Amino acid sequence: xxxxxxxxxxxxxxxxxFKSTLFTSINSLGRRAMATLHDMSDxxxxxxxxxxxxxxxxxxxxxxxxxxxxxxxTISKQRLFTLNRLIDEPVGETFKRLKVNVAKHFxxxxxxxxxxxxxxxxxxxxxxxxVKVRLFDNTGLEINSSIPNSNAWVQGGKLEINEHHYYIEIxxxxxxxxxxxxxxxxxxFVRPKLxxxxxxxxxxxxxxxRINGSSSEGILVGEEEVYTPTxxxxxxxxxxxxLPKLKHRCGQSVEAVSKAYVTEGPKRDYLSERKQHIxxxxxxxxxxxxxxxxLADVYTESEVSRTKLFSHCPASFIDYGYxxxxxxxxxxxxxxxxxxxxELDKKHYDNYYQPVLSRYGYESSILLKKHQKxxxxxxxxxxxxxxxxxxxxxxxxxxxxxxxxxxxxxxxFNKAKFREIGRHNLSIAESIDSDxxxxxxxxxxxxSNSITEKLLYHSGSSLQVTVLESVDDPTHRLCLCTIHLYxxxxxxxxxxxxxxxxxxxxQRIKGLYESQNHKVSTVFCGDFNSSPDRQTVQLILNRFIxxxxxxxxxxxxxxxxxxxxxxxxxxxxASGFPQFTNYVPAFKxxxxxxxxxTEHICVEFVVPMPSxxxxxxxxxxxxxxxxxxxxxxxxxxx
Numbered sequence: 169x170x171x172x173x174x175x176x177x178x179x180x181x182x183x184x185x186f187k188s189t190l191f192t193s194i195n196s197l198g199r200r201a202m203a204t205l206h207d208m209s210d211x212x213x214x215x216x217x218x219x220x221x222x223x224x225x226x227x228x229x230x231x232x233x234x235x236x237x238x239x240x241x242t243i244s245k246q247r248l249f250t251l252n253r254l255i256d257e258p259v260g261e262t263f264k265r266l267k268v269n270v271a272k273h274f275x276x277x278x279x280x281x282x283x284x285x286x287x288x289x290x291x292x293x294x295x296x297x298x299v300k301v302r303l304f305d306n307t308g309l310e311i312n313s314s315i316p317n318s319n320a321w322v323q324g325g326k327l328e329i330n331e332h333h334y335y336i337e338i339x340x341x342x343x344x345x346x347x348x349x350x351x352x353x354x355x356x357f358v359r360p361k362l363x364x365x366x367x368x369x370x371x372x373x374x375x376x377x378r379i380n381g382s383s384s385e386g387i388l389v390g391e392e393e394v395y396t397p398t399x400x401x402x403x404x405x406x407x408x409x410x411l412p413k414l415k416h417r418c419g420q421s422v423e424a425v426s427k428a429y430v431t432e433g434p435k436r437d438y439l440s441e442r443k444q445h446i447x448x449x450x451x452x453x454x455x456x457x458x459x460x461x462x463l464a465d466v467y468t469e470s471e472v473s474r475t476k477l478f479s480h481c482p483a484s485f486i487d488y489g490y491x492x493x494x495x496x497x498x499x500x501x502x503x504x505x506x507x508x509x510x511e512l513d514k515k516h517y518d519n520y521y522q523p524v525l526s527r528y529g530y531e532s533s534i535l536l537k538k539h540q541k542x543x544x545x546x547x548x549x550x551x552x553x554x555x556x557x558x559x560x561x562x563x564x565x566x567x568x569x570x571x572x573x574x575x576x577x578x579x580x581f582n583k584a585k586f587r588e589i590g591r592h593n594l595s596i597a598e599s600i601d602s603d604x605x606x607x608x609x610x611x612x613x614x615x616s617n618s619i620t621e622k623l624l625y626h627s628g629s630s631l632q633v634t635v636l637e638s639v640d641d642p643t644h645r646l647c648l649c650t651i652h653l654y655x656x657x658x659x660x661x662x663x664x665x666x667x668x669x670x671x672x673x674x675q676r677i678k679g680l681y682e683s684q685n686h687k688v689s690t691v692f693c694g695d696f697n698s699s700p701d702r703q704t705v706q707l708i709l710n711r712f713i714x715x716x717x718x719x720x721x722x723x724x725x726x727x728x729x730x731x732x733x734x735x736x737x738x739x740x741x742a743s744g745f746p747q748f749t750n751y752v753p754a755f756k757x758x759x760x761x762x763x764x765x766t767e768h769i770c771v772e773f774v775v776p777m778p779s780x781x782x783x784x785x786x787x788x789x790x791x792x793x794x795x796x797x798x799x800x801x802x803x804x805x806x
Contacts, residue, residue: 259320260313271295341367341412341419353433367412455505460798464511491793508650536576537628590635627654775800
């Protein structure tokens with residue numbers, strides 16, 4: 169193990185985030201971190217960081233002087249240095265810089281004043297007279313000063329600076345960022361914001377401590393990346409120590425202490441009732457599906473959301489730091505083999521859901537919404553009509569033609585039950601205007617300029633398609649699809665066309681696998697923003713909409729007439745038609761569904777929905793972290 173002289177409690181930014189590479193963190197913290205070096209070995213470490221494709225490298229080491237040459241226990245002065253040099257520079261030039269830096273701080277003091285009184289020539293003379301530097305490879309052969317930095321520094325080599333000897337560590341495992349969450353509830357997962365460099369998360373060592381009182385040491389309570397506080401932790405802070413590792417190599421451990429204290433989590437009686445219907449994981453003959461719109465963080469921050477849609481919900485409960493704890497815990501309680509989420513923020517997928525659920529055996533992927541950039545002659549979206557009036561919902565890193573939204577859908581599946589054999593995602597705004605498969609649908613859409621604009625420029629709805637194969641029986645294949653259709657309450661025509669495109673694409677993907685003599689079942693779930701009596705749902709279930717249908721109600725702003733849309737998939741609604749799946753004070757309706765093809769799979773059980781009395785005045789609230797309610801269905805293979 170590498171020498172661990174920076175792991176004392178003083179090498180901590182208590183209550184703050186540790187955000188830095190190893191080398192810059194040592195620069196900022198090292199002077200006060202190494203208050204005592206008397207117990208160090210004579211042989212220390214020089215840390216070399218050289219990232220791939222980087223034209224520079226950083227060398228970090230500590231230099232010190234003893235009080236007297238004969239006293240090797242008392243240090244009179246110490247300093248940490250970091251050199252940032254070009255990789256093609258001769259190492260001899262790097263030595264010159266190293267000597268000057270050491271000389272300036274240790275050998276250039278004048279009796280009459282600060283070191284700044286010495287000239288550059290005098291400092292260079294002191295460096296030459298007082299600082300001797302030699303570098304050796306891992307066989308003991310001295311490195312020639314003309315060798316470039318890229319080849320001079322070798323793992324296991326040795327650096328000598330006067331009487332000090334340093335082992336060379338190249339790209340040691342490091343913690344770049346460690347940040348404790350603000351919200352910590354008993355009974356709910358706590359996972360820090362963590363970023364590593366040259367380390368493997370699965371190799372790292374985690375130590376959680378409960379801190380109660382003035383002592384910073386604490387009591388060891390957990391040794392996994394994710395920790396679930398208990399009732400004993402309520403009123404206490406948590407400290408996490410992370411030792412970064414890559415196989416047998418160890419870096420410097422870093423710790424962070426929570427600024428917040430653990431509070432008692434909500435009881436959530438409705439969740440206990442739903443869990444009573446779930447005896448455990450499904451057998452090899454079936455699988456469980458959950459679909460859930462988790463209410464994107466980017467949409468709760470807008471003025472419309474705060475003052476209209478979710479004005480009933482206290483800020484502490486709509487805060488995503490609180491809501492994500494409840495969402496993740498609930499998802500894991502259901503023991504689902506497949507989880508489909510809509511309105512999932514990319515940052516929360518990366519920093520929380522993916523790491524947490526992967527620890528419980530889930531593999532996953534996310535698909536962000538995408539639409540074409542709004543041309544100058546098209547009116548921008550009406551901000552007052554949707555909670556997404558927040559302009560920060562779109563990515564700044566969009567390409568020339570398309571804009572990527574910061575939220576989308578995600579599919580998680582149990583690796584013990586399924587393996588992924590294909591992804592066939594579809595950006596509707598991108599494909600409807602370019603894929604010949606949808607030419608007839610787009611031709612009908614273009615009869616209405618307002619609908620065309622919504623399809624191309626305002627709705628980023630994307631169809632996420634993942635094809636899974638049963639681990640237990642590879643003859644069972646599942647075409648798993650999830651989507652979040654356009655929100656506008658008076659734009660059923662837009663949703664209808666999005667659905668028609670999605671169904672056409674699903675048929676294509678299913679046919680691709682069936683042509684290889686595979687038996688394929690389809691599950692199509694998500695937030696369709698359409699009630700059971702509307703045309704979107706009717707198209708899915710009845711397989712056609714034609715000119716004889718009264719396609720749109722009187723209040724639809726974006727109208728089309730004479731549409732003819734058909735598909736060949738035989739769908740049924742697995743969860744039926746609950747009274748509501750979306751429940752806010754101004755709107756209570758069933759708009760989420762799990763549709764499935766009936767040929768090869770059948771529904772075994774549907775977990776009952778919570779009662780209206782359990783929902784309170786509206787969602788989200790203290791017990792319900794989203795404005796939607798998850799649907800849960802058990803299926804079996806025929």
